[in-house]
Amino acid sequence: MHGLADRDPNRVIVFDTTLRDGEQAPGFSMSVEAKLTMARALAALGVDVIEAGFAAASPGDAEAVRRVAGEIEGPIFCSLSRAEESDIRAAYGALQSAPKRRLHIFLSTSPIHRAAKLEMSADEVLEKAVRAVSFARTLFDDVEFSAEDAIRTEPAFLAEVMEAVAAAGATTLNIPDTVGYSTPSEIGRIFAGIKRRVARFPGVILSAHCHNDLGMAVANTLSAVAAGARQVEVAVNGIGERAGNCALEEVVMALRTRGDLFGVHTGVDTTKLVSASRLLSALTRSPVVRNKAIVGANAFAHEAGIHQHGMLADARTYEIMRPQDVGFDGTRLVLGKHSGRHAIAKRAEALGYALTGNALGHLFANFKRRADEIGEIDDAELIALILAATADHGGVHAA
Incomplete structure (x- = not known):
């Protein structure tokens, strides 16, 4: 994995935690079989690392990690672990069959966590982190x-910990915004500072794991990438604890669409983003909101008349990505109360009716009234309106 990053410093590693941080959130639990199904989709999507679970959390989680790592081919497989030898051994046992495996150790470093959760001093945390990495x-x-x-965490202490665990052999240093507290400018400064501090370990990769409590997970992740992170920790549909994780599909497409700005790329097959999103939605029985970026039903749908007019002239007027690039069949022009005469005439023509004169005017007026009543006008409803308009006013011929 690190050879890949060394060969291409502009390649961003995609670490998917849908099956761990995502699945552990309320409402997203998956059976072992469901995890296997999702893991196959993630491997096909081209993610670099799959965090399959937390082996020490329960026998069921250990079994899920064991089966995912043993039955799916391609990515690196990873288990989460506390900074405890028992957890590390449990992860090792669950990942035995994986040809490429990673251990992901976590330990709290912030003052509030040290006092309230760990009841440990800063020196004790530092010592425990180094001991765990050395054993791992x-x-x-x-x-x-x-x-x-x-x-x-205090910036100086965070830097001290990161430098110490790198010296102990950690190959990836994750700087998580665990509670979604940061802002893009702040997290960028933090990553830049850590990058300078660990510069003497050239093989080490910095990773961003951002939660969405203030709605900035994607923005913060992108800021971290701009500051030197070369791994992003993400989940399909942004699922995860509380308000969720950084959404895989959003950060991947942001890096691709704004390649001019970021100058980096991933190995993800973006044409499989929609299918992965829909599969996860089905497995967890959790619908994706219509206006969800990239994969929502409205992501490439247009109803406003002025937008539809622009789209009919050149899709680039209102679409910064091609829908086919993320797995949709194409743009969807929705006919509703906001649609204009031009879009209605074009759809009528596509259905085989070329309207002119009074017939088109009558259709447009009736269309607006009907759209106010029922919302979206589908093809069957439009044909009925066309037939009513042409019966009274003529002005139609075969398109």
């Missing part, structure tokens, strides 16, 4: 360390 390296070549609640 006796079992794993690929070890990621996460400083839980990194953003609320």
Whole structure:
């Protein structure tokens, strides 16, 4: 994995945590079989790392990690672990059959977590982090360390911890915004500072794991990438604890669409984003909101008349991505009360009716009245309106 990053410093590693951080959130639990189904889709999507679960959390989670890692081919498979030898051994056992495996150790570093959760001093946290990474390296070549609640950690102490675990053998350093507290400018400064501090470890990769409590997970992740992060930790549809994780589909398409700005790329097959989103929605029985970026039903749908007129002239007027690039069949021009005469005439023509003169005017007036009553006008409803208009006013011929 790190060879890939070394060969191409502009390649961003996509670490998918749909099956761990995503699945552990209320309402998104999956059976082992459902996890296997989703893992196959993630592998087909081209993610680099699949965090399959938290092996020490329960026998069921260990079994899920074991089966996903043993039955799916392609990505690196990863298990989460506390900074405890028992957790590390449990993860090692669950990942035995994976040809490419990673351990992901987390330990809180912020003052509030040290006092309220760990009841440990800063020195004790530092010592425990180094000890856990050192032990993990006796079992794993690929070890990621996460400083839980990194953003609320004192910058100097955070940098000290990251430098120490890198020296102990951590290959990926994750700087998570565990509670979704940061802002793009702040997180960018933090990543830039850590990058300078660990510069003497050239093989180490910085990773961003951002939660969405203030609605800035994607923006914060992109800021981290701009500051040097070369791994993003994401989940399909943005599922995860509380308000969720950074959405895989959003950050991947932002990096692709604004390649001019970021200058980086991923290995994700973006044409499979919609199918992965819909599969997860079905497996978790959790519908995707219509206006969800990239994969929502309205992401490439247009109803406003002026938008439809522009789209009919050149799709680039209102679409910054091609719908086919993320897995949709194409743009959808929705006929409703906001639609204009031009779009209605074009759809009528596509259905085989070329309207002119009074017939078109009459259709437009009746269309608006009917749209106010029922909302979206489908093809069957439009044909009925066309036939009524042409019966009274003529002015129609075969398109």
